[in-house]
Amino acid sequence: LAKTTQPISMDSYExxxxxxxxxxxxxxxxDYITWYQQFPSQGPRFIIQGYKTKVTNEVxxxxxxxxxxxxxxxxxxxxxxxxxxxxxxxxxxGAGKSTFGDGTTLTVKP
Amino acid sequence: GAVVSQHPSWVICKSGTSVxxxxxxxxxxxxxxxxxxxxxxxSLMLMATSNEGSKATYEQxxxxxxxxxxxxxxxxSTLTVTSAHPEDSSFYICSASGGEAQETQYFGPGTxxxxx
Numbered sequence: 001l002a003k004t005t006q007p008i009s010m011d012s013y014e015x016x017x018x019x020x021x022x023x024x025x026x027x028x029x030x031d032y033i034t035w036y037q038q039f040p041s042q043g044p045r046f047i048i049q050g051y052k053t054k055v056t057n058e059v060x061x062x063x064x065x066x067x068x069x070x071x072x073x074x075x076x077x078x079x080x081x082x083x084x085x086x087x088x089x090x091x092x093x094g095a096g097k098s099t100f101g102d103g104t105t106l107t108v109k110p
Numbered sequence: 111g112a113v114v115s116q117h118p119s120w121v122i123c124k125s126g127t128s129v130x131x132x133x134x135x136x137x138x139x140x141x142x143x144x145x146x147x148x149x150x151x152x153s154l155m156l157m158a159t160s161n162e163g164s165k166a167t168y169e170q171x172x173x174x175x176x177x178x179x180x181x182x183x184x185x186x187s188t189l190t191v192t193s194a195h196p197e198d199s200s201f202y203i204c205s206a207s208g209g210e211a212q213e214t215q216y217f218g219p220g221t222x223x224x225x226x
Binding site: 032034036041042043044045046049087093097098099100101102103 | 112114116144146153154155156159201203205213214215216217218219220222
């Protein structure tokens with residue numbers, strides 16, 4: 001399983017764009033990159049998933065360079081409610097086993 | 111879509127008793143379910159992977175006789191913590207994948223277990 005490395009914590013202010021980068025140097029050919037958000041005492045919530053290049057949905061964008069050894073989650077115009085822990089997972093799609101890294105604690109300030 | 115529920119949301123039990131936690135996929139058929147444990151201020155740790163109708167595959171260091179997992183149907187998996195001790199107190203989270211939700215894992219809300 002690919003090991004992931006993320007910054008332990010990040011601070012931002014309301015209305016700013018936040019980019020969280022995850023390193024996964026030993027990603028396998030059939031691995032996908034998935035990002036989750038977790039609030040205290042809740043299960044992780046799916047944010048976005050991608051394989052290469054750029055993926056965008058209604059809440060975030062995911063940028064993956066050609067070598068796929070890293071990925072960047074971009075959250076546009078964050079609000080206080082985006083304060084949470086963000087995890088990137090690397091593994092086979094869906095039923096494939098993935099290992100959670102330490103996650104990034106994002107704190108959004110007013 | 112892709113909703114996963116857990117029951118109970120929290121449970122308090124005495125040391126030595128057994129506790130069963132249910133994980134259900136409400137709107138899709140989950141061919142695979144995962145069970146995680148999370149201690150305060152830590153990341154999720156995978157305990158086991160279960161496929162419907164098959165025995166669960168446990169991660170190294172997880173006692174299969176203590177954490178009994180049953181995935182008898184495509185919508186239900188159960189985790190039974192047998193002879194619970196205070197050190198088993200934790201946040202247990204399941205995830206499910208399969209059917210219309212085969213693209214990724216969808217997580218339940220978690221179950222807080224406190225063993226006295």
